[in-house]
Amino acid sequence: MRVLVTGADGFVGRHACAALRAAGDEVVEVHGPRGEGISSTALHFDIADEAKVKAAVSEVKPDSVLHLAGFSSVAKSHQNPARVFAVNTMGVVHLLTALRESAPKARVLLVGSGEVYGPVAEGTLAKEGHPHVPLSPYAASKSAGELAGEQFFRSYGMEVILARPFNHLGAGQDPTFVVPSFAAQIRAIALGTVDPILRTGNLDAIRDFSHVKDVVDAYRLLLLKGEAGQAYNVGSGEGRTIRSLLEEMLQLSGVQARIELDPARLRPSDIPSLVADTGKLRALGWAPRLTVADALRDVLGPRVGSN
CATH class of the missing domain: 3.90.25.10 (UDP-galactose 4-epimerase, domain 1)
Structure with missing residues (x-):
């Protein structure tokens, strides 16, 4: 499949692109503004820039999208909430709007975060139906991005799948x-x-810790087999x-x-x-x-x- 990977120059993105290519997929990388010069073949733009997102999606017309681009630091999100929402929430809106116009049948995996659940009683596992109780701008922006994805699924029938990864290392x-x-x-x-x-x-x-390579394997599986409109936790369960x-x-x-x-x-x-x-x-x-x-x-x- 032809996969557009946003945030391809990030920690998870680099592992994801390697795993997708190893599986035989065609990968189109999107690097953020700081990724200029890392790859001559990658696209470069800020996911918060609506016009550039639309232009890129119109050019690529992907079969699938792995959306990893985002503001990733929970701690730093308290320092600049406006930027966090511009990237993590409006970035999702820009991407889905562009896909609806140029690649409406693409399967889209929006990578959110287990942080959306907030406090869960010790000894209790967070299930996908657990209410969202975000405690940081990061978590709130990820929750809002999910709501946008659900709306595009319900209103326009787009193949949007939600991933909620927990902590991953590598x-x-x-x-x-x-x-x-x-x-x-x-x-x-x-x-x-x-x-x-x-x-x-x-x-x-x-916390729940997993190896990043297992996490990106889960992402590819969700792109292939995940049910549109559904959320899936990605973690070890321990x-x-x-x-x-x-x-x-x-x-x-x-x-x-x-x-x-x-x-x-x-x-x-x-x-x-x-x-x-x-x-x-x-x-x-x-x-x-x-x-x-x-x-x-x-x-x-x-x-x-x-x-």
Whole structure:
């Protein structure tokens, strides 16, 4: 299939494009404004620019769209809510409007976030029917983007599928995210360039972690078999504290360090526990192939974690 991948120059986008090509798909990459020069064959535009989105979709006329472009930081979303909604919500509207005009039969996977559920009682899995209780501009903008997708499905019969990924890990993730931040600090400690002190935010939060390669496999499956108008959680279905990940990373690396709370790394609002019910996705035939330990080794890289 001919797949238009927005956000192709991002962490997940790079893994997704590789997986789609390995499966034999034709991939047309869309890079954001900061992706200029990375690829001479990719399209470059801001998903919040309606005119450029329309022009690109009219040119490509894709069979399928994997929509990954977006503002991805929960923590930073509190600093610029207007930009977050312009990208994560209006970007969806621009894309679907353009597809309705130029490629109305394309199957579209809108990648949202499990953050839309907000707080879920510890020991309870978030199901797709769970109400949305967003605690950040990021989560609210993703929820609003989903509403737009549902409206285009209901009103115009477009093949829109919703993915709600939970936390995913792997090589190439921005160091502003928690696990790559730990990895950068661990590498620096291992090299002896800093004191053996690891600075962290809240380590008691419980999250659902998956390897990014399993996540992108789920996305391709949803493009092929997902039911239009439906939402699918993408995760492991297992909860772990951030602290347990950090302890495993230290064990894998052989590094010893003192852990210190850094108030600057705490979010204005945080969710104590968020774990996915993945029954709908698994019913389509998906199951994870890789482990969290595999992902942590990939994040740590070849210089660390060879024990």
